[in-house]
Amino acid sequence: MAVKFLAKDNLVPWLAELAETHRTIVPKREGEAVVFRPFAKEEAPELSARPTESPKSAIFPQCDTLMSFRYTKDEEDPGKVLLDLREMKDESPAVVVGCRSCDAAGFNTFDRVYMTDKITDQNYRARRENTLFVTIICEKPATTCFCNWVGGSPTDTSGADVRMTPLEDGWVLESITEKGEPLLSSTLLKDGDDRAGDAEKIRQQAKERMPEAPDLSEAPGKVLALFENNDFWEAESAKCISCGACTYLCPTCYCFNITDESSGMEGVRLRTWDNCMSHQFTMEASGHNPRPTKAHRLKNRVGHKFSYYPNIHDGNISCVGCGRCIKSCPVSVDIRSIVLHAIAAPAETEK
C-alpha cells in the first residue's frame, strides 16, 4: 500500500494529470448544489462540502444508450426492410475523485444485482470495471448521516481504490486496491509516511463523532411483517409528495426504465433512471396497478432496501446511510424513522 501526500496547491495539477488518461469526475459547486461533473482546470473541485448528489451517474448514467437500431432496405429484395442492431458500451477509463465512502460503497449494492453468476449487465460492467474511486473521508457527520447504522463508516474503504484524508495543508492519499496504485505514481505527490499518523488521528476523530447506531438486525423481518398493515404505511407516507428526489439522489437506487427514441429509420434504445415512487412505475396496460397508492410505493422502497434486498443478498442492506433522501426531501420523509418505527411496532399491529 502506497501512502502519499498531496499539497493543497497540487490538487488541480494532479487532477489535470489524471484527466489526460481518465475521464475525471469531481464534485463541483453549481448554485446551491454540489454535483459531480467532468474536471476542468479552471474550476476548482469542491472537496469540503458534502455533495448534493451521489456520483451514481459515473457508472450508471441517468440516460444510457443500450443499443442503436436502424431499418434498412434489403438490396436484394426491395420489398423487404431489414433491421440492424448495434450494442453501445463505454469502456473508457474513468476516475471519480472526492466522493464520500458511502457513495463509493453504493456500487457494491449494484454489483450484487448487475453482475451475478447468471446475468451480467454489460453496460454497467463496462463502466464499473474501468472506473476508479478516490474517496474522501467525512470529518464531521451531518444530522442526516447514518452510514454507521448500515455497516459503513465515515472512513470506510469498501468501495474505494484510493482514500484521501484531509490535513491542514493538503491530503494524505493511500491506495486501497492494486488498481488504485497507479493513480499515486505522479511526481506531484510526495512520500506521505511522515503524515500517516496525523491522518490516522483525523480518521479516528471522524469515527468518534458519529452518534451511536441502533441495531437494525431485526429490520428485514419487522418491515416484512408489517406488509399487510396499511395503516402503518399510510401514516408513514402521509406527507410524501411522490416527487422521487429520494430515488434520484440515492447512491443505491438502481431501478430503471427502457424506452426507444427514433427519428426516421433509426434510433436508440435507452435505459433511464426510474422512480418507484411514481404511480406509473408498475402501472399495467390494462389499467391495473399492483402498487396503486403512495403507501404501497413507499412500502416497496423501504421494503426493498431494508428487507427484500438483505433477504436475497446475505443480509446486506441496500442503503449506505448517506442521508440524501432525508436532506433533499421537500417534506423531510425520514427513512430512519420509518425503519425504527417498524422495528418498534408491537407484534399485534403487524397484520
Added chain:
Amino acid sequence: MLQNTQTAKDANPYLPSIGTIVEIIEETPNIKTFRVVLNSEGDMKNFTFHPGQVGQLSVFGTGESTFVINSPPTRMDYLQFSVMKAGEVTAMLHTLSVGDQIGVRAPLGNWFPYEELKGKDIVFIGGGIGMAPLRTLLLYMLDNRADYGKITLLYGARSPEDMAFKYELPDWLERDDMETTLTIDAEAPGWEHSVGLIPNVLQEMNPSSENCMAITCGPPIMIKFTLQALAKLGFKDDQILTTLEKRMKCGVGICGRCNIGTKYVCVDGPVFTYAQLKELPNEL
C-alpha cells in the same frame, strides 16, 4: 437471446435476436398471433425453452413487451406469440405484416414443472388470452401423451368471437385423449357449447382432485373465483399452478418493477403454485 450460446459473463441480456414474422393469425377482434422465425439459422436451431417461459418482443422505435411463447418446444418450425391489443407496444405489433422484422429476447423466466407432472391428471382452466400459456403446455402434453394421465380443458371467453385458437378447437373437442369444454359468458346465436362463467362451469364439471394438477390462467377476477371453486372441489394449494403477468422491462431480475417482495416475476416466475403465491406478500 444469445444466452443459449454464450456465457452469462459475455452475453448482453438486453440485446434481442432479430426475427421475421412468417405468419399472422387474427384470432379475435383484439388478439393477433405472430409466428416468428429467428433470422440466424443457428439461433433458431439452438433455441431451447420449456413450456411456460416467456419472451420479450421488440418493435424498435416503440418498445418491448412480454409474451408467453405459446407454441411448444416439440414444434420448433416457429415461435408463436399471441398479442392482445392493450398498450403502445401491442398496438404497434398489431400493425405489423408478414416479413416484418422484430426483436426477440427469449426464453425468460421459469416454466411449468412438466417433468414433475408426469403420471398426473391435468385440468387446464383458461380464460380469454390466458389460454395462451396453457396452450404451450397442453400441446406439449399432447405431443408426449403417454406421459400424462387424463387431460381436461375448460376454456372460456366472453363471446364466441373472443375465443382464440378457433382453428384448433374442433380437434381438441374431437380427440378422445382429452376432454374439452368451451364456455362463453352469455347465450349467443349458433353457440353449441356451455354457457356460464368459468368457475360455475368448472363446479358443474366436478373434476376429481385425486392425483390431479389444476393449471389456470386468465383475468384476475376469473382467477379469484376459480381458486375458490377449485378449493371447493378439493384441490389443495399446491395442486394449483398459475402464471402471472406484471409490467416488466429488463426481464432478467434487475430493473425492479415486477417484484412481489423478494420474488421477481420475471426470473422466479411467471409460474407459481397457489401455495407459493400465498407465501408471498399480497401485492398482485
